[in-house]
Structures are given as C-alpha cells and as structure tokens.
Amino acid sequence: MGKLSLLQLIVSIMVALALAHDTGNDTMNKREKRELLVRSKRRWVLSTIELVEEDPGPFPKIGTQIFNDRTPMLKNNYQFRISGTGVTEEPIGVFSIGDTDGVVYVHKSIDRETYPIFHINFDIMDKETGNPVDRTLGFDVAIKDINDNAPYFENLVTKASVKESLPEGYLPVPLTARDRDEANTENSTISLRVLSQEPAEPQINLKQVEGTKMSQLTFTGCFDYDKVKMYKVVVEAKDHGKPALSSTAVVNLHIMDSNTHQPVFKNKTYNTQVMEMESNREILRVAVTDADTPNTPAWRAVYSIVKGNEEGNYKIETDPKTNEGILTVIKGKDFEKTTVTNVEIAVENEEPLFVCGSGGPNSPKTLTALPQTVNVAVKVIDVNDPPEFDKKVVNVYVKEEEVTGMLLYTPKVTDVDSDVGKIRYELVEDPAGWVSIDNKTGAVTTVKKMDRESPHVNKDNIYTILIHAIDDGKPPATATCTILVHLGDINDNIPSLVEKELVLCGNKVIVPVEDKDKPPFGCPCSFSLGVDNGDKTLKSHWKLDPANGMEAGLVSLKTLPYGNYTVPLVILDQQGQEAHDIVQVIVCDCGKGDKCRASLPRSSSLGSAAIGLLMAGLLLLLLLLLFLLLCECGGKTFTHLPLNLQEEGNQTLIKYNEEAGGSACKGEPMLILTPTTPNREVIDGMKQATPGIPFIQKTNEMTQETNEMYRTTGRTIVTQVSSSGEGGFSGGGTFQRMGEAYGTLRSQGGRGMYQTTSRNNTMRSNSSRYSRLLSNQHISEHIDRKLYMIGDEVDYQPYGYGYEGTGSKCQSLDELSLNNLDNNLDFLGDLGSKFNTLGGICQQDMQEKNIRL
Structure with missing residues (x-):
C-alpha cells in the first residue's frame, strides 16, 4: 500500500508538471533566454592595473596583461584590441596592447588632476572574419595621487579697510585656501597661520570658522590711526602631504580714522551784543580745533546750548564749510528785563568719542572726559520799544x-x-x-x-x-x-439766473439760480412762469418741474420747432423777495450730446426750391426776349430789298482780300454820287454824331430840306431827307429816306432802269440799328465831300491824247460777244440751294410790292 501511494503521488506530480509546461511555455522560454544573456561564465582574466601620476618612466612600460579562455579554440587566429580613454579618446597615445599576448603597455606619464580615471575597453577579434569572439570587457583605471600640488589662495593680495574704533576680535578679512590634490587625503588637507605682520602691534592671528573651510583674521588690542595707518600681514597655507607643500598670501589692512580726539574751543570765553527785541540775526561765531581727519564724522562738530537759553531766545548751528558754530538770536530780548545773558555752549563730534583702555575701546560714558564747553556773554542794548x-x-x-x-x-x-x-x-x-x-x-x-x-x-x-x-x-x-x-448777512440780494441762455435738447432743461445771500435769506427758491403779455401760448408750451430748490426744471409741453424762445420767470427767495428774469431757450438738434450740433458743410447739390427758381428765371428770360421781339416786329412787315440795291456790308460779310484781276482799262471814271448838305446847323452832340441828317429845333413843325442836285453824264441823283420831331432827335423818332435815280447804268446806250426803294426804320437808343445808321451817315458824308470836290480833280477833266492807234477793245462789257450762248438762260433755273433761298426772299418782296420784271 505504501508503494502504491508513492506511485500515485509521482504520477500526479508529473501530470501537474506537464500542464504547467503547456500553459507557461512562452514564459519559460523568455526566462531561459534572459538567463542565458545574464548568467554566463567569466571568460576574461585581467590582473590589477596600478598607475601612479607623474611616473618618470622609462616608457613604454608594462601596465598589465589580459587573457581570454577562448583563445585555445582559435589556434592563434585571433587578435586583441584596446579602445577608450588614452587610446581612441584624449589623451591619445597613453595605452596600447599586444595583438596575441594581451600585454598592456603604458607610453607616457599621466597628470591625475587632469585625467583622474581612464575607461578602457578590451576586445578579442577573429582575424579571418573580423568579428568579435567574445563580449567587450570594460575596465576603469584609477590614477594614484601624489602630493604634487601646493595649496593656493583665491587672492594672492587682499586689501581691507578697518576702522580705528573696531573692537578687538574678528577682522573683516575672510581667507580661503584650496588644493588640487585628491580630496580627503593628507595631500589636500591644509593648515593656515600668520607667518608675519608689520608692525607687530596689535597682534593679529588666524582662526578657522567652524563648519566651513574658511579662516578669518583676528586681533587683540587697539589700532591707533595717528601711529600706524596700514598693516601688512603674510599668511601661509600648508598641506599635510609628504613632502608638505605650502604657499603664502598678503593681506594689507588700511586703518580708517575714528573719533579719538575731542574738539576744543579756540577761546575760553566769548562776548557779543544784540539790540533789544532784535531777532533772526547772527550775533557770534565760535571756532574749535580737532585732531581727527577733516571732513569726516570724527571731525565735524555738533554744537549745543547747555545753559542760558531757557526762554528759547537763541539757537546755534554748524557751518558745514568752516566747522564753526553760528549763534543766532531768534526771539528778541527785552532790555527792561535783562541786560546781559550768559550762554554756555558745548561741542561734540558726529561720531561718538572712544578711548582704548585695558586692551579695548571704551565708551566716553565710562570715562571722566566730558564734552568741551565755553561761556558766551550776550549784552542786550536798549532801543526804543514800540507801542x-x-x-x-x-x-x-x-x-x-x-x-x-x-x-x-x-x-x-x-x-x-x-x-x-x-x-x-x-x-x-x-x-x-x-x-x-x-x-x-x-x-x-x-x-x-x-x-x-x-x-x-x-x-x-x-x-x-x-x-x-x-x-x-x-x-x-x-x-x-x-x-x-x-x-x-441780510436779505439785500435777489435771486438771479446763473445762465440766461440755455439749450433744450430733449423736452427738459435745468435752469440754475443763485442768490448771494446766505440762508435764511437766499435759496432754495420758488419758481413760476412770468407774465406772458397777452400771449396765451406760454403756459401751453412750458411748465416748471421741479419749481423749488437751487434750480428749476423747464419742461416743454409739446414738440417745438427749432429756434429761440423767450421764457419769463419769477423767482422768490426764502423771505419772499421777488426777482423777474428772462431765460432764452435755444431749441436745436443736439444729436447725442448736450449742445447744438455744428452746421453741416455746404453741399453743391440744389434743392427742389432752387431748381424751381432757376427754371422760373429761365422762363422769365425767354418771355422777355419774346416780348422784345413782339415790340420790335409786331404788326409790321419786313421789307426785303432787291439784291442789287442792298448796301454793301449791311448784314453781309465784306471780302477785303480779293486779288482777282480787274479791268485793264477804264472807259470813264466811276462816280458814286451821294447827297451833301452844306451850311448844316448842329444843335447838340447827338446831332453832331449824325452829320448826314440836318436837325432844326422846332415844335410841331415839319422841316424839309432838299439837298443840292448833282448831275453827271447820263446820271441824276436826288436825295431827300425828311425828319420830324420835337427838340431835335429822340430815341423813338421815325425816319424815312426816299431816293429816286434816273439815269443810264450803262455808259454807252442800253436799257434804263427805274427803282424806288423805301425803308422804314424804327430806332431805339443804344440799339444796333442806330449804330449802323451812324456808320452809314459817316460813309455818306465822306462820299459827299468827294463828290463836292470832284469838279476840281484834274484827272477827270477833258484831256486830249495823241493818237496811238486802235483803241482798247475792252472799254465796255457790251462789246463782248455772247453769240455762242444763243441767249439760253436755262442755267439760271438751277443755281443751287443758296441762290434758291435768296431768290425766294426777293420774289416774295416783289410780289408784295407788285413789281414785275
């Protein structure tokens, strides 16, 4: 049973491991790769490299040797390489390496203070491929320090100012020394001390300030500016290296004067005088001597009155230029009360006095010395006292x-x-x-x-x-x-308007009022509208709201046209005293402001009224012209003259530049006969301007004068002028001239022609027709003079000529042959548009007068 249980346990573990392997395969793979990169066996072998700065050599010298365990596999087919500081980077040329044995050589000495550490890289390369056989080996080489740098001060010479009154202890002179050798070693550990001082008193030492690398000078005793004004202190800085190195610096101490001497009055007593009740006048100057440096707080004097100024009659001030005390009387002294005043004056310096005792300065309060004083006797001189x-x-x-x-x-x-x-x-x-x-x-x-x-x-x-x-x-x-x-105050003033002319921009304007009297005689006032003198529109246009106070509000009850309005007001003060005043209200367009807007700039455009007036003026001018035309020509018929009887230059253009050839011979002289009037009577200047017409001043009579008749060969001309009028010529008179001529227009036979011409002219003063009449009369007068003297002309008398052969063939146009024309006058029917117009005018005139050709 025991073996069975053990077997089951083993199987379970294997299954779990299999599942874990399946689920975490990727994680395990990554982990294995990471472990392969990080965890590896060292293949480089390198002994320690020890280098001392400033090594005297000889060079090159072996620094170390490196090995790699892969070299046996390459069978001498490899090469060592070195790079980094001292090789490929500054300082270049310090290190090198053997290609196959890996021996590292040093070629020159090194200053550690410049390059305290070298970072070197080693590689092994395959000669055939040139690829690295192993990873790069990085190595830092630290240079060993020696005591080759002495300590140094930041300032070799230091200057400082020290007051003479400085209490013993620290001097305001900090000192700092540095060493370039490796820190926290005996080579960079420094000790400071005072090597020497001149002069020797007071004694000066050095003490390091706790918590810092700084040291500060100290002294015991007192400085005396009068004896020594500058001290020279030599300070030494020494390191603890072997051998020890040191350096020195100099500190120059300049002593500044302090108040070590009291000011002393030059005189023991002073006397002066002042006029009775005189004030604000300088009466005395007191002088002192001081052994301290001039123009310093230790020298400048400060004066004060210690006694004799209980009533404040005097004051004393210091003259900044001379250091004297100026005593001034500021309040007059009465001679009847005091004749002489004794004033005691004391003097000190701006800077407190000190005395060096028992090795240090003491305040004057602990000494028996008191400020210097002097007595001034001020005599009061009697003068006439005012009432x-x-x-x-x-x-x-x-x-x-x-x-x-x-x-x-x-x-x-x-x-x-x-x-x-x-x-x-x-x-x-x-x-x-x-x-x-x-x-x-x-x-x-x-x-x-x-x-x-x-x-x-x-x-x-x-x-x-x-x-x-x-x-x-x-x-x-x-x-x-x-x-x-x-x-x-009394009520002697009536209220009055502050402004008598106001601008109404809306429907209300404030009317301020003033009364020079004070309450209860002045304002606030009561306001009301004045008498309108029968004008019932005043109260219908205006009202007052408010009507009481320091000002009233004048309100327009209806919209008013722009313009000026006069509003009478009645103003009552608090006592009922009445004032009548008138305010001028200007109603205008204010825009967005409270004043009337300025006039708009003038425009060049015309309004409808101006255009209407302009058209009316033009129509009136046309009517006047038409009226003149009707007055001149209405009811009468214009009489057209035949073309051959119209005067040359009358309503025609005269050609003066004709240069065509004329007749080569003259059959007989052409005589232009015009009437003359000898023995004419001139009445006034106007008559003188018209010499062709005789004027005789008569009333309601008809005067007729028949001019002299001139007869020439084949020609008779009769000119008759008749005029009627009263008092001579007038602007509205009518003249008629009739001329009849009988004669032959041809010099040798031919056809006679009888023409009668009548012209009625209506003349006005200063008219164009009157001007033409004057011109015609001048021409007529000129012709008359020529005809009058023609009998005396030698050229026109009978004259006998010698026979010179056949006479001229062109004496007359009658001799011209017109046979070739066959008397065909059809060409006269088509002479052009200009001739047709002229012919129509002449034809009309002949029809009216029943003239037949």
Whole structure:
C-alpha cells in the first residue's frame, strides 16, 4: 500500500508538471533566454592595473596583461584590441596592447588632476572574419595621487579697510585656501597661520570658522590711526602631504580714522551784543580745533546750548564749510528785563568719542572726559520799544449795509519808552475803503456801507483791517493791530439766473439760480412762469418741474420747432423777495450730446426750391426776349430789298482780300454820287454824331430840306431827307429816306432802269440799328465831300491824247460777244440751294410790292 501511494503521488506530480509546461511555455522560454544573456561564465582574466601620476618612466612600460579562455579554440587566429580613454579618446597615445599576448603597455606619464580615471575597453577579434569572439570587457583605471600640488589662495593680495574704533576680535578679512590634490587625503588637507605682520602691534592671528573651510583674521588690542595707518600681514597655507607643500598670501589692512580726539574751543570765553527785541540775526561765531581727519564724522562738530537759553531766545548751528558754530538770536530780548545773558555752549563730534583702555575701546560714558564747553556773554542794548496794543487781534461783529459813521473799534495802547499821548495811528490795510481812523485816538469808524458779498470779504464773512500805532521815539517804533470785522448777512440780494441762455435738447432743461445771500435769506427758491403779455401760448408750451430748490426744471409741453424762445420767470427767495428774469431757450438738434450740433458743410447739390427758381428765371428770360421781339416786329412787315440795291456790308460779310484781276482799262471814271448838305446847323452832340441828317429845333413843325442836285453824264441823283420831331432827335423818332435815280447804268446806250426803294426804320437808343445808321451817315458824308470836290480833280477833266492807234477793245462789257450762248438762260433755273433761298426772299418782296420784271 505504501508503494502504491508513492506511485500515485509521482504520477500526479508529473501530470501537474506537464500542464504547467503547456500553459507557461512562452514564459519559460523568455526566462531561459534572459538567463542565458545574464548568467554566463567569466571568460576574461585581467590582473590589477596600478598607475601612479607623474611616473618618470622609462616608457613604454608594462601596465598589465589580459587573457581570454577562448583563445585555445582559435589556434592563434585571433587578435586583441584596446579602445577608450588614452587610446581612441584624449589623451591619445597613453595605452596600447599586444595583438596575441594581451600585454598592456603604458607610453607616457599621466597628470591625475587632469585625467583622474581612464575607461578602457578590451576586445578579442577573429582575424579571418573580423568579428568579435567574445563580449567587450570594460575596465576603469584609477590614477594614484601624489602630493604634487601646493595649496593656493583665491587672492594672492587682499586689501581691507578697518576702522580705528573696531573692537578687538574678528577682522573683516575672510581667507580661503584650496588644493588640487585628491580630496580627503593628507595631500589636500591644509593648515593656515600668520607667518608675519608689520608692525607687530596689535597682534593679529588666524582662526578657522567652524563648519566651513574658511579662516578669518583676528586681533587683540587697539589700532591707533595717528601711529600706524596700514598693516601688512603674510599668511601661509600648508598641506599635510609628504613632502608638505605650502604657499603664502598678503593681506594689507588700511586703518580708517575714528573719533579719538575731542574738539576744543579756540577761546575760553566769548562776548557779543544784540539790540533789544532784535531777532533772526547772527550775533557770534565760535571756532574749535580737532585732531581727527577733516571732513569726516570724527571731525565735524555738533554744537549745543547747555545753559542760558531757557526762554528759547537763541539757537546755534554748524557751518558745514568752516566747522564753526553760528549763534543766532531768534526771539528778541527785552532790555527792561535783562541786560546781559550768559550762554554756555558745548561741542561734540558726529561720531561718538572712544578711548582704548585695558586692551579695548571704551565708551566716553565710562570715562571722566566730558564734552568741551565755553561761556558766551550776550549784552542786550536798549532801543526804543514800540507801542503795544492790549489786543493784537480784535474781532468785531456787525451786520452788512449798516449806516455809515458807526464806530467799529477804539484801541488801547501802552508804551514803556514814550508818551502814550504822542502816539499817532495810521490805517494800513482797508482794501474796500470802508473805514477811516482817527490819528490821535485810533478810533476806527465806517465811511461806507459794508457789503458781505464784496470780493474783499473772505469765505468766512470776515473783512480784515490793519492799523499801526507809531510813537515819537528815535527812530519811531511801530505796533500793528489786526481788526477782523465779522459781517452778518441780510436779505439785500435777489435771486438771479446763473445762465440766461440755455439749450433744450430733449423736452427738459435745468435752469440754475443763485442768490448771494446766505440762508435764511437766499435759496432754495420758488419758481413760476412770468407774465406772458397777452400771449396765451406760454403756459401751453412750458411748465416748471421741479419749481423749488437751487434750480428749476423747464419742461416743454409739446414738440417745438427749432429756434429761440423767450421764457419769463419769477423767482422768490426764502423771505419772499421777488426777482423777474428772462431765460432764452435755444431749441436745436443736439444729436447725442448736450449742445447744438455744428452746421453741416455746404453741399453743391440744389434743392427742389432752387431748381424751381432757376427754371422760373429761365422762363422769365425767354418771355422777355419774346416780348422784345413782339415790340420790335409786331404788326409790321419786313421789307426785303432787291439784291442789287442792298448796301454793301449791311448784314453781309465784306471780302477785303480779293486779288482777282480787274479791268485793264477804264472807259470813264466811276462816280458814286451821294447827297451833301452844306451850311448844316448842329444843335447838340447827338446831332453832331449824325452829320448826314440836318436837325432844326422846332415844335410841331415839319422841316424839309432838299439837298443840292448833282448831275453827271447820263446820271441824276436826288436825295431827300425828311425828319420830324420835337427838340431835335429822340430815341423813338421815325425816319424815312426816299431816293429816286434816273439815269443810264450803262455808259454807252442800253436799257434804263427805274427803282424806288423805301425803308422804314424804327430806332431805339443804344440799339444796333442806330449804330449802323451812324456808320452809314459817316460813309455818306465822306462820299459827299468827294463828290463836292470832284469838279476840281484834274484827272477827270477833258484831256486830249495823241493818237496811238486802235483803241482798247475792252472799254465796255457790251462789246463782248455772247453769240455762242444763243441767249439760253436755262442755267439760271438751277443755281443751287443758296441762290434758291435768296431768290425766294426777293420774289416774295416783289410780289408784295407788285413789281414785275
């Protein structure tokens, strides 16, 4: 049974192991791999490498040798390699290794302070494949230290300033020494000591500060600035190495002067004098000597008054430049009470005095030495004392607007040096000129009513008056008294508007009011609308809300057009005193502000009204033109002249630059006959401007003048001018000129032509037709003069010529042959549009006058 149970137990364990193997196969595999990477048998063999810094050699020297247990299997087919610090990294060239024997060589000395440790890597490589045979072996080589560095100070020379009054103990000079050798060894352990000092007193030592590597100088005794001003201390730092190394540093101590000497007065006593009641004046300067350094707190003096200034009449200050004491009287001394004052002055320095005793400084309080003092005798010189008012400031209470002549104040004056009866009084300050003063009694009375609201009265309702009392001494002395007149208020002012012109932006505007009187005579006030003088719209437009207080609210009851409005107001103060005032209200567009907006910039566009006015003006101008045309031409028919009788230059263009060839010969002179009027009578300047028309001033008469008739060969011209009028020529007169001509237009035979031309002209002053008439008259006058003198022209007299052969063939156009034209005038039916227009006008004129061609 026992064996059976043991067998069952074994089987159960095997089954459990199988299941565990199946479920944890991956985990076991990973674990086995990890164990294979971590747990392995050491194959490298390396002896200890010991290197000492600054090894003198000789080099190369063997440092160590390494082995690997896989080398037998490679049968010399391997190679050792070395890398790391000293080989492939700085400092390069320190180590090397034999390829097959694994001997490590050292080639030069090493400075531990520069490279305290070397990290070296060893490898073994297969020569054929170049692959590593085993893992890399890393090895750290520590360099052994030797005492090759001496301690050193951070500063070879240290300067420090020490006050002469410094108590014995530590000096403000910390010292620190360092060593580059390996820490926490005897090579880097340092000891400091004072090697020497100059001078030897007081004794200076070194003491290490607990908890630090710093040491500090100490001293016992006292420094004396007057004897020694600088100390030189040599300090040594030494390590504990073998052999021990050391270095030194120098400490220069500069001694600063302190207050070791008391200031001493140059004189033992001083005397001075001051005028009676004189104040704020320098009366004496006292000087001291001090052996300490000038312009230092140990030298600068501080003065004080120890005795004789119980009433505070004097003060003493130090002159910073001379170190003297300045004694000044600040409050006058009365000669009648004191003639001489003894003032005791003491002097000290700004810095407390010290004395070195029993090896250390002691405060002056523990010594018997006291501050230096000196006595000053101040003599008071008698002068004329001024009068004295019993009250220098007097308060007087009166009401404003009191009757003039009221007595305000009569002063009481005393004078110890002069007769009171000989004192005179003067009014010094009376800005409003309200009072007067009696020169003998000093009585102050009013000469004008005093107004509380005057600008000369301050905000406390006080009017200030100053008076002087002057005695008859030599020189005269003066006393001053101030009279403060407190003015009580009465209801002597009515309310008034602060601003008489207000801007209404909405429907309400605040109307502020002021009353110079104080309550209960001034505001708050009551407001109401004034009398509208029959205008019933005032109360329908405005109301007051609120109507009581320091200001009223003026409310518009309806929307008002923009403009200015006058609103009368009645204002009552608390006593019912009535004031009538008018406020101007400006109703305008304020935008978002509380003031009227500025005018918009002018625009170049026209409104409908402007456009309408412009069109109306244009229509009116057209109507005026049409009216003038009707007045000029209405009811009358325009008479057209035949083309051959129209005047040259009248409504036509005159060509002046024709240069065509003219006739080569002249059959007879062309005579342009125009009437002349000899013995003409000129009435005035207007008549003189129209010489072609004679004027005779007659009333309701018709004057007719027949001009001289000129006859030439084959031509007769008669010109008749008739004019009617009163008082000469007038702007509205009518002229008619008729001309009849009989003659032959051809020089040799031909067809006669009779033409009668009539023209009616209506002339107005300053018109274009009047101007043309003047021009025609000037031309007519010129032609008349030429015709009048033609009889005297030699060129036109009969003249005999010698026979020169056949005469000219072009004396006349009648000799031209027109046979080739066969009298065919059909071409005249189609002369163009311009001629057709002209022909139509002439045809119309001839039809109206029944003229037949």
